[in-house]
Amino acid sequence: MSTPLLSIKDLSKSFVMHNVNRRVMGCQHISFDVMPGEFVGITGRSGSGKSTILRCIWRTNLPESGSILYDSAAFGVVDLCTAPERQMLYLRANEMGYVSQFLNVLPRQTAYDIVLKSALETYGVERMEEAREHTERMLRHFDIAENLWELFPRTFSGGEKLRLNIAAAMIKRPRFLLLDEPTASLDNASKVKVRELIEQLKGEGTTMLGIFHDLEFMEGLCDREFNMQSGVIV
Numbered sequence: 305m306s307t308p309l310l311s312i313k314d315l316s317k318s319f320v321m322h323n324v325n326r327r328v329m330g331c332q333h334i335s336f337d338v339m340p341g342e343f344v345g346i347t348g349r350s351g352s353g354k355s356t357i358l359r360c361i362w363r364t365n366l367p368e369s370g371s372i373l374y375d376s377a378a379f380g381v382v383d384l385c386t387a388p389e390r391q392m393l394y395l396r397a398n399e400m401g402y403v404s405q406f407l408n409v410l411p412r413q414t415a416y417d418i419v420l421k422s423a424l425e426t427y428g429v430e431r432m433e434e435a436r437e438h439t440e441r442m443l444r445h446f447d448i449a450e451n452l453w454e455l456f457p458r459t460f461s462g463g464e465k466l467r468l469n470i471a472a473a474m475i476k477r478p479r480f481l482l483l484d485e486p487t488a489s490l491d492n493a494s495k496v497k498v499r500e501l502i503e504q505l506k507g508e509g510t511t512m513l514g515i516f517h518d519l520e521f522m523e524g525l526c527d528r529e530f531n532m533q534s535g536v537i538v
């Protein structure tokens with residue numbers, strides 16, 4: 305039996321809203337494992353706590369209690385709840401990827417540079433030509449029109465931003481990829497392209513944990529599926 309790539313134990317996160325003196329539950333007592341190469345899907349109603357789990361793994365939410373053991377290539381098993389920030393930065397840059405519904409990039413970076421920067425994390429500047437070729441392939445794969453490549457994505461449509469986001473996350477070929485509704489607001493043709501790339505990554509052994517509303521999209525894609533209700537897995 306191999307070691308899980310990710311092992312979440314008794315994870316809880318709530319949010320304290322000081323202005324209204326209220327505590328909102330994000331997720332409660334969550335435990336599950338993700339094995340290497342596995343694709344695990346999380347479904348559940350809006351507000352049930354799915355994204356909270358992903359943000360705790362990515363550590364944009366600081367977990368309250370529990371542990372998230374990640375078997376990293378660089379450091380061995382690391383608890384993402386308590387890992388030093390420098391270690392988190394390394395893992396985010398080199399081993400983990402996160403696709404959210406929102407594009408979160410530095411201002412004044414062109415669409416092309418966003419994807420290229422991500423490619424360079426894998427290729428390194430010494431393989432600039434290959435990184436550029438791969439960047440262009442990715443932009444074309446996701447139908448980002450060539451006349452948009454040198455623009456800042458601030459003005460892009462929701463779907464264009466999302467496709468750019470996916471291109472930048474997937475070009476790194478992370479060994480562990482978090483997907484937070486990667487097909488929200490995409491048309492069918494784009495959904496098919498995302499699916500194709502997910503299948504390709506899966507074939508290459510990438511481990512993935514994804515949230516999907518679109519159950520049709522998940523059909524045959526996930527190895528296992530969890531359903532969440534009110535912060536807990538049911």
Ligand SMILES: Nc1ncnc2c1ncn2[C@@H]1O[C@H](COP(=O)(O)OP(=O)(O)OP(=O)(O)O)[C@@H](O)[C@H]1O
Nearest residue numbers: 319328329330348349350351352353354355356357
């Ligand atoms: N930063 C935050 N501050 C306060 N409350 C939050 C915060 N983030 C999430 N919550 C609350 O935690 C609960 C779970 O939110 P979460 O985003 O995890 O749900 P979700 O299942 O991913 O929903 P959706 O499918 O709509 O994206 C919600 O009630 C939400 O209002």
